[in-house]
Amino acid sequence: xxxxxxxxxxxxxxxxxxxxxxxxxxxxxxxxxxxxxxxxxxxxxxxxxxxxxxxxxxxxxxxxxxxxxxxxxxxxxxxxxxxxxxxxxxxxxxxxxxxxxxxxxxxxxxxxxxx
Amino acid sequence: xxxxxxxxxxxxxxxxxxxxxxxxxxxxxxxxxxxxxxxxxxxxxxxxxxxxxxxxxxxxxxxxxxxxxxxxxxxxxxxxxxxxxxxxxxxxxxxxxxxxxxxxxxxxxxxxx
Numbered sequence: 001x002x003x004x005x006x007x008x009x010x011x012x013x014x015x016x017x018x019x020x021x022x023x024x025x026x027x028x029x030x031x032x033x034x035x036x037x038x039x040x041x042x043x044x045x046x047x048x049x050x051x052x053x054x055x056x057x058x059x060x061x062x063x064x065x066x067x068x069x070x071x072x073x074x075x076x077x078x079x080x081x082x083x084x085x086x087x088x089x090x091x092x093x094x095x096x097x098x099x100x101x102x103x104x105x106x107x108x109x110x111x112x113x114x115x
Numbered sequence: 116x117x118x119x120x121x122x123x124x125x126x127x128x129x130x131x132x133x134x135x136x137x138x139x140x141x142x143x144x145x146x147x148x149x150x151x152x153x154x155x156x157x158x159x160x161x162x163x164x165x166x167x168x169x170x171x172x173x174x175x176x177x178x179x180x181x182x183x184x185x186x187x188x189x190x191x192x193x194x195x196x197x198x199x200x201x202x203x204x205x206x207x208x209x210x211x212x213x214x215x216x217x218x219x220x221x222x223x224x225x226x227x228x
Contacts, residue, residue: 008156034215043202044159044218064200095216103149104216106158 002028004096006107013084014115020080021110023094025043030096034104035067050077054093084114118142118205124223127197133190135222137203139184140184140205149181149205149216152224153200158203170198193226200224 001024011019022035032051036044048064048072050056058064066088069109077096081088093109120141127133140150147166151159163170163177166187170177176189190197202221206214 002161004158028161034226036218043220044153044216046215047156091156095158101147101164103161103164106151109156111156 002096002098002103002105004030004094004105004107006094007109008110009108010051010111010113012113012115015085016083017114018080018082019084019112021079021092021094021112023079023096023107025075025096025098025105028096030077031074031099032097033071033077033080034095034097035069035077036093036095038093038109042097044093047079081112084112086114088112089114118217119203119219121201121203121219121222123220124225125224126227127190127193129195129226129228130192133193133197133224133226134189135188135201135203136185136226137187138185139203139205142183144183144206148177148186149204149206150175150177151202151216152197153202154196154199155222162201184192193224195226195228198224198226205213 005024007022023058035047038044046059047062052071052074056069071077091109095104097104097105144180147164149164153159163179179186200221200223204216
């Protein structure tokens with residue numbers, strides 16, 4: 001089946017640090033990738049959608065300068081949380097889709113803790 | 116804004132069928148119904164999707180009513196490992212690159228011994 005790998009699985013860092021999370025589609029080419037965030041006991045919230053080689057489209061209320069997304073190839077997208085603060089602590093999950101009506105497949109998430 | 120309505124929680128006995136309902140009364144003709152589940156502290160897992168015909172795969176069956184306003188996910192023989200939050204999602208957007216999944220609150224299924 002389609003596999004999406006996300007790295008790292010857990011990050012703990014100091015306030016003010018920038019953190020990069022990688023998302024790779026291992027056995028298919030992802031024309032579209034998605035980044036979600038999930039707070040405890042809440043559902044997933046879509047942050048942004050990106051197509052390979054294009055700028056990401058951010059959902060309302062998500063700061064594009066805070067959450068930098070790069071979808072450089074058909075198998076790799078990165079999310080950089082710039083100058084992270086404790087309120088950015090969350091579970092970040094990426095998702096990838098081959099295209100058309102293909103289902104989205106999700107990574108196992110990155111738990112980010114900012115001290 | 117979720118376009119689906121699901122019960123917040125359900126229980127099911129181990130070995131029995133779990134039937135999870137979902138209402139999507141405003142679904143458009145070209146929108147698919149997707150089902151995912153999320154086990155605690157993991158990313159969502161794709162289960163099944165459909166447009167208007169019933170679908171079955173190795174994990175589950177999806178029954179969609181003729182008017183497409185509701186559907187039911189069936190896990191034929193639930194096990195303890197099926198305990199998870201199940202999300203029914205109508206995919207927003209019809210073109211190949213703009214469709215996205217917007218998650219609602221889902222149904223927490225508890226499978227009991």
